[in-house]
Amino acid sequence: MEFSWSESQTARFKHICEQVRLHIAPLVEARGIDNFFSRDEWRLCGDLGLLGLSVHESLGGQGLGWLDTARAMEAFGYACEDAGLPFSAAAHLFAVAMPIAEFASEDLARELLPGMCCGDLVGANAITEEQSGSDVFALQMSVEKDGDSYILNGNKNYISNAPIGDVFVTYGTINPKYGFLGVTAFVVDRNTPGLHISEPFYKTGLQSVPGGTARFENCRVPATRRLGEEGQGGTIFNRSMQWERACLPAIFLGVMERQLERAVTFAKQRRQFKTPLASFQAISHNIAEMKLRLEAARLLLYRGCWLSEQGENATSEISMAKLAVAECALHIGMEGTQVLGGPAIKGDGGMERVVRDALAASIASGTKNMQLELIAKGLGL
DSSP: OOOSOOHHHHHHHHHHHHHIIIIIHHHHHHHOTTSOOOHHHHHHHHHTTTTSTTSOGGGTSOOOOHHHHHHHHHHHHHHOSOTHHHHHHHHHIIIIIHHHHHHSOHHHHHHHHHHHHHTSSOEEEEOOOTTTTTOTTSOOOEEEEETTEEEEEEEEEEEETGGGOSEEEEEEESOGGGGGGGEEEEEEETTSTTEEEOOOOOOSSOTTSOEEEEEEEEEEEEGGGEESSTTOHHHHHHHHHHHHHHHTTHHHHHHHHHHHHHHHHHHHHOEETTEEGGGSHHHHHHHHHHHHHHHHHHHHHHHHHHHHHTTOOOHHHHHHHHHHHHHHHHHHHHHHHHHHOGGGGOTTTOTHHHHHHHHHHHHTTSOHHHHHHHHHHHTTO
């Protein structure tokens, strides 16, 4: 087994870090991490290729595989002080752009994806409903065929990027008695009559990500904007979640690496009782355990990506990795707070933000119990 990165992969990681620090970081600092990101930042992400990492080059992307895409996301998370911006980029790429790239007609893909990859368009995934939650296929949004169109009626909640979204991928039920096989996926433009988007709502973490709701009220969508076939929505959503659960958590590998480095530097420089903090075994062991958990989560994540790249069904491995990264982020945030003490809880970039962002990330793409359920199914339970 090979565990090292190639020269080109290492060069790409360093290049992304350098470019994010040079071009995006100053804008993040100027607006403040707890404020929503700007369109200028979004277009810079597009200029750097971060919005189309896994989209084929012919459609405006970079055509990277699972491993390289995840590694690029790790670099983005490492170099950007605001985890919300890469999180929004990942939601846009994996839950919107990739379903379009893999299941839309050629004409629709060519119409939308170049703009999504360069940053002219923002994508938002609208599947969750107030009463469905983790049971995403107990959808109440109805779909009625009407000639060459579909009529959508229903409400969607917890949509990352919704308030600024231009392109929505959404799911509704044509025939409820078919359950999973009754779900169909659509691409809906923001200006479609009958689509109503809310203002952003407040969140505990990832505060720079504008989240909102969508109401579809007799919203007519042309059949040309259907993804895949009728009843294929469940397959399309699961495929998008495989991308999202495998590659989005890599952002938090980068975030944790940066915070671990911060804890190490602080422990070496901070003196208590005339002694460097790092000389106290309780502190050094605390940091050592943070490193242990981070590396274990990283190996799980990249193994899941590697298996996906081989064409394997890596559902269990990806769920294990997603859960491990989320729990590790919470652990590093909490334990790092103990290392840094007072400076950790300041609201201007302190370690407390890692905890808040990790709480939000642990729910996105499926809660802990959902990941455990997928792992259990992989064991035949």
